[in-house]
Amino acid sequence: EAQVTQNPRYLITVTGKKLTVTCSQNMNHEYMSWYRQDPGLGLRQIYYSMNVEVTDKGDVPEGYKVSRKEKRNFPLILESPSPNQTSLYFCASSLSVRLNQPQHFGDGTRLSIL
């Protein structure tokens, strides 16, 4: 089944403790991105990647890192999480953003930083 898989789905952790949210897609998609969604603000793009080893900052990259060593994986890293990073996070992929291809989303990761 074609899908985008994020893990974990839920995480409660403490300030300063490094964490990684994994994202994997099995559709051979070029474009992958990470979003956070907060009430009243909608989806905001954190980072995106056009292809392997190519990553770019989105709207709100501060406090986050990503890597794209393989086409299928696009992990989101919070080196030193803070409470303002408590949010709902989505990973998404698409065949190619240039060709107006739809974004396929993972189920989301609800992250709480205490």
Next chain:
Amino acid sequence: RKEVEQDPGPFNVPEGATVAFNCTYSNSASQSFFWYRQDCRKEPKLLMSVYSSGNEDGRFTAQLNRASQYISLLIRDSKLSDSATYLCVVLLGVSNYQLIWGAGTKLIIKP
């Protein structure tokens, strides 16, 4: 001013009615436009792309007005299952592949 703006609603509409909402964007170089729907606590799903000449998919019609920098979504004969939040998405430009999302318009269809 936000780059992509939507009326948050909620729009409370009786079943069977026609409803329309707009989304304005600030960057005139924006290249591509989409409507997604999102159900509560779920991931967004593509509803339709928006083409320059306007396009229709069943009960849904999308329009683009480049001169006034807005896109619109029209839903005819609304169903209870149309209740959701509708998100407008803009792809910024030829050399910038950042996607900018509106905060969404909440639609509630009442029986």
